[in-house]
Amino acid sequence: MVEPSNPTSELQYQLQLLSEKFAERLAQELPELASKARLLQAADHAAQLQQLRDLRDQLHKLAGAAGTFGFASIGQRAHELEQQALHGLEGPGLKDQDLQAFILQLQQFAAQGVQSESAHKSPARPKTPAKAETHLRRIYILEDEASIGESMRLTLGNFGYHAEHFSCIADFDAALQRRLPDALIIDVNLGDAEQTGLAYAAALQQRLEQPLPLLVITTEDDFATHLEAVRVGAMGYFTKPVDIPQLENRLERCFAQQQGEPYRVLIVDDDHDLASRYSLILRSANMLVEVLESPSGIFAAMSRFNPEVVLLDVNMPDCTGPELAQIIRFNDDWLRVPIIYLSAETDINRQMNALIKAGDDFVTKPIGDNALITTVFSRAQRARLLSIALSRDSLTGLLKHADIKEQVGIELERAQRSGKPASVAMLDIDFFKKVNDSYGHVAGDNVIRALANLLRQRLRRVDSLGRYGGEEFLVVLPDCPADQALRILDEIRQRFAELHFIASGSEFSVTLSAGIASTEQHALDAGELLERADRALYVAKHGGRNQVSQS
Structure with a gap:
């Protein structure tokens, strides 16, 4: 970093140095949280309470300091985890299910907390190509038919959202009092409710400081209901049976509009x-x-x-x-x-x-x-x-074949100019034909959408993601050497294998294979880079699948 000469720039320079120093502190403290989380799991009741007190104190400090140094989302997440720890201390302790969830969240926070934010604050000195902490979008569903609401909750969960289903307005309101979600999905017809879902949504949006993204689901497909939905601020309208991949695609568009890059x-x-x-x-x-x-x-x-x-x-x-x-x-x-x-x-x-x-x-x-x-x-x-x-591909929202191939050429040229390595990864869903044959094409589409959403969550904004064809994906990772790309893609592979899908009353999981090529091997052109990634994918497939190979 070049030291500036005027006072304003000097102040910004010094603040930047402090932020980078704090980022280094986070890089030390966050792994400590993961270690304490593991100890928490093995501790007896008395030791567990002491571990919770230690965790609560450390999270409290992080929550207070992180925002000051420009790590706002880390501060917010630390605050949320601190409240969970406090809840365990004030009551009889955390129940087994809550404890496991708390430990998992702590480990995810520790692993992902600082990565993308520190890179964003200091783009000239990126610390890692991985994405920042994963913020699971919270979606509240108001649907009086339990089977429909639960099916929607489970499917959105597979797509990487934290979805909660409520069958009545009273429970929905109580959840809103505890915590506001990132988006609402509301059924128009609520059975025995005194008011329609749209009337409730209109009153709700008026009392909120900032209206929430709202999607409407209904059996009605008439003009009057469409018009009423528009007037209450709906950003999407879906008739039953709801096409969940399409609904999830609209959710992504809503969030993209909220947090998109400046025009x-x-x-x-x-x-x-x-x-x-x-x-x-x-x-x-x-x-x-x-x-x-x-x-x-x-x-x-x-x-x-x-x-x-x-x-x-x-x-x-x-x-x-x-x-x-x-x-x-x-x-x-x-x-x-x-x-x-x-x-x-x-x-x-x-x-x-x-x-x-x-x-x-x-x-x-x-x-x-x-x-x-x-x-x-x-x-x-x-x-x-x-x-x-x-x-963009209509099913996944990722770049189409031609556009993602173009990104390979762009990043190769950039890597050759800058001298910084870039990596390309090809991913393919294992035995995807069996998914379609066994569970139907709708289930297959859900699997494809889930992988696309997982890639979006786990990678940086600067990374390019595309659907290369069918069940095959292409990822372009600028300023990322092959060894780091291998770690990132292998983590994605593991996360994907942990997802559970439900179709026709059955639960199933799917794996993926990936091949990585890097500009470190001095590729002559984009075609050669893609060919090397494809060969690495072939090695992964024929080596037993559910693995990542590097060319």
Whole structure:
């Protein structure tokens, strides 16, 4: 890290050093928690209480300090575990089932707590390619038919969520008082309830400080019920029998909208002061903005910045806005990017002429700050959803075959430039045909979705995940040597084998095999890297399956 010269940067530099020092402390303390968790399991009642007191004290310190140093989610998770320990101390102790769950959570927290957050705080010095602590999304289901609600709870559990099912409004309300979930799934028709699920949801959302993502399930498929669902803020509508993989896919989209990356906006305007103002306004709305004052730089800016919206001034010297828009549209890779004209032009015919040539919207200057933000945000949001829909596999939400293959080439070039290794892994579900033959294609789809969700949870945001075909997946891990990739993929293999699926009244589990190739072996091109990963997968398959092999 280069030491800065101005006072503000110096302060940030020193704070960063303290955060990194605290990260090193976490790297020591968290394994200690795992050791204490193992001792807790073997202890008698008196020793167990003492171990709980020690754990509670250590968790309390972590909960208080972690957020101060920028590790907010670690602090929150430590606080939650501290409360569980406190519950065991105040009562007769933790019951066997609760104790086992507490120990497992402690071990998961210890193993995963600091990894991604420390990498995020100091991207120039990543400590590990593994993802941060796994936050199991908490989903509350209000469904009066026990069989439907329990089936939904179990299936969402297989997808990696912490789902809880409630048959009546009173129990649902009591759970909300104890802890708010990350999302709600509410049935419209609640049998003997005095109000419909939608009426209850409307009252609930009004009394919450921040409305929760809401999905509606119902036997009704009429326009009036759809309209009522929209009016209570539903983000998804599913008729029974509910397609759970589709419902889970919508949940992922809801969470992605909440925590997605900032929208990227490119402003092309030769008026420096005006462009700077637009940039300031959009940045204040948490958007990433670049300003281009000369249209001739459009190719480099589009390729490097990859904007999701382009704002064009109509009247610029040497090249007008509509002319530049047509140049942008020559490139098929940029067809999805919305183009918004900004101009003082009020003549409707000229505006229409500009839009007919190329463009998606026309905003007349002067435009209010809120109007500018709303216009750009709505276009960017739509563009991102469309881009995701076109590039993502409909079943898993992961990149499609062509897109994930492209990522291999991108990361190989980056690794060659930076000198930092990247790894590629091919994963294949073992004996997948038997799953389809024995339990049906719906069960097979659930298995595929569960693995996709597990990969998303266990890997970093910078990692690229794709469905390569059928039951085969491809993972691209930047800045990750082969030995680390092997550890990460083997942990995923173990976690996947522990999942339990239910279909046709039967419970079953599935395993996977994986093959890893790394740029450390100096691959000449992406094709060679993929071929080596495929050969390693072949070795794993023919070596007995349920294992990870390295080329």
